[in-house]
Structure formats: C-alpha cells, structure tokens
Amino acid sequence: MSEPVLIERRGAVQWIIINREERRNALNEEVVRTIDRGIAEAVSGNEVRAIVITGAGDKAFCAGADLAKNTKGFAFAVDFARPKHYIVDLFKRLQECTLPVIARVNGHVMAGGFGLLCACDLAVAADDIRIGTTEAKIGVTPMMILPYMMRVLPARRLQEMCITGEPFTAHEALAWGVVNYVVPRAELDAKLDWLLARILDKSPTAIRLGKQAFNAMRDMSLREALEYAQVMVPVMSSTEDAKEGMAAFQEKRPARFTGN
Known part of the structure; x- marks a missing residue:
C-alpha cells in the first residue's frame, strides 16, 4: 500500500506530495500529521531552503477533508478530551515555518x-x-x-464563496491575489523551477527573519509594527548573511550566503 504522503528531498527543496490520487488527495489525520512532520523536518536543519507542497496526479491539488465514514480521522469527528484539532497544529506549523512554502497547484482545490x-x-x-x-x-x-482565507481573499469575494459554495477559476484566483502565477499546465513545473531559482540564491537568514517579521507585523497595529521594525533592524544587520551581502555589493561579486 502506497504512502499517503511522499516526502522527497530534491536538492535544497523539500517536496511534500499528498499521495492519495484515488481520493483526490483528500486530507485525513494521517495525511495532515505527515505534512506537519515533513515541514518540521525541513526546518530542523540547514540543508533545505524551500518547501513545495503539491498533490499526486493532475486532477486535484487537494479536495479538502476526506468525507468517507470509514476513513480514520473522518472530517468532523471530534475527541472532546483533546479539543485541539490536528489541522490547527498544521496551520500553526505553517505560520511559524521560517522557510518559504510554495504551493504547486496541479489540480482542483x-x-x-x-x-x-x-x-x-x-x-x-x-x-x-x-x-x-x-x-x-x-x-x-x-x-x-x-482565518487563513480571510488573510488572502477580498472580503466580498470570500463571502460569496462561503455562501454559494461555488468554485472559481485559476485566472480569478490570480486576479484576487490567491495565487502568484497561472500558467498552462505544460509549463507548471518550469514556472515553479523559475520561482525556486529566484529564492534559492537569496539569503536564508534574510528570508527567515523576513517571514518572522511579516507574520508578526500582520497581527499588530501600525504603531506596534513600527516599534517592532526598529528593534529588528539592528538584529538583522548583525547577521553574517547581512555582512556578507553588504561586502559582496561593495566588492561587486556574488554573495556567498551561509544562512547565519
């Protein structure tokens, strides 16, 4: 029996592939916890520079919760003795992840x-x-x-989606800022590789601190965000990557970032 989630290291990129094509890559507790572990594993060392999440096949990226009654972790089952849902654990992991996480949207979502x-x-x-x-x-x-949809979609579009339950197209997703790029299916991996190349040559430390600041400031008032920023500037500039980046700029050479 095949693994429900495949975790593959491809160079400096950790690939997490939901491998349930027959169930349209639906989520259950085992799938969600394995994705969570794959992210934690990627963050734990210095070798991984980015994470890609995708689905097996070309029909579905992920169809949501598995609604089969005989599936372990049936979507709406709740253990009242353990009130924290496993999907909340995954979302918190993604919120705290210091690596860029890219969705390769290969099928319906x-x-x-x-x-x-x-x-x-x-x-x-x-x-x-x-x-x-x-x-x-x-x-x-x-x-x-x-909570995550509210951070990404315009409010009226989100209300329409939730009330009607009707799907929208990739080009609408692009116009609303849900995805960064939409390309013909045959060009999906080439575009993904292009995006990864723009990430992997940058400072891991700058990306790590930048993601931390982005997520922190998003939950702050303007005044709080400005106070946070002025504290973080000297922290950021004291890193080895920042010193190397400035030296490389002045010496007109490519920077050699170490992630420190």
Whole structure:
C-alpha cells in the first residue's frame, strides 16, 4: 500500500506530495500529521531552503477533508478530551515555518485544500484548475480554514464563496491575489523551477527573519509594527548573511550566503 504522503528531498527543496490520487488527495489525520512532520523536518536543519507542497496526479491539488465514514480521522469527528484539532497544529506549523512554502497547484482545490493553499507563502497554478469552498453544499461552513482565507481573499469575494459554495477559476484566483502565477499546465513545473531559482540564491537568514517579521507585523497595529521594525533592524544587520551581502555589493561579486 502506497504512502499517503511522499516526502522527497530534491536538492535544497523539500517536496511534500499528498499521495492519495484515488481520493483526490483528500486530507485525513494521517495525511495532515505527515505534512506537519515533513515541514518540521525541513526546518530542523540547514540543508533545505524551500518547501513545495503539491498533490499526486493532475486532477486535484487537494479536495479538502476526506468525507468517507470509514476513513480514520473522518472530517468532523471530534475527541472532546483533546479539543485541539490536528489541522490547527498544521496551520500553526505553517505560520511559524521560517522557510518559504510554495504551493504547486496541479489540480482542483476544494474546501480544506483551499485552506492549505492559503496557508502557503506563494502559489503557482495550472490554468485549468478550479478552486472553491464547497462546504455550504453539505450543510457546514469552512470554519477551520476561514482565518487563513480571510488573510488572502477580498472580503466580498470570500463571502460569496462561503455562501454559494461555488468554485472559481485559476485566472480569478490570480486576479484576487490567491495565487502568484497561472500558467498552462505544460509549463507548471518550469514556472515553479523559475520561482525556486529566484529564492534559492537569496539569503536564508534574510528570508527567515523576513517571514518572522511579516507574520508578526500582520497581527499588530501600525504603531506596534513600527516599534517592532526598529528593534529588528539592528538584529538583522548583525547577521553574517547581512555582512556578507553588504561586502559582496561593495566588492561587486556574488554573495556567498551561509544562512547565519
């Protein structure tokens, strides 16, 4: 029996592939916890510079929670003795992840899969996909993923999605800022490689501190964000990568970043 999630190291990139093509790469507890472990593993060392999350095949990136009653971790089952849901653990892991996380959107994205997409930092999508929050069609609302969707989508578009449960296109996702790039399916991996190349030659330390600052400031008032920024500037400039970057600029040579 194949593994439900494949974790592969490809050079400096950690690939996390939801490997349930027959279930449209739906999520259950085992899948979510394995994705969580894959991210934690990538962050634990200095070898990985970026993470790619995608689905197996070309039909679905992720169809959301697995609604099969005989599936371990059935979508809406709750253990009241353990009130924290496993999807919350994953979203917190993504929020705290210091590596860039890129969604390779190879197929349709529905329900909880859309929450996973919104929790990634960047996204490249094939132009023939559909994206939606279909929960209203089965009598619920996308409660668990709503916090991330609210950070990415315009409010009225999000309300329309949640109320109607109808999907939208990749080009609409691009116009609304849900994905960074939309390309013909045959060009998906080439565009992903292009984006990764623009990341892997940059300072890991700058990206790490930048992600930390971005997530922190987003939850602050303007006054708090400015106070935080002026504290972080000397911290950032004291790193080895910052010193190397300035030296390389002055010496007109490529920087040799170490992530320190």
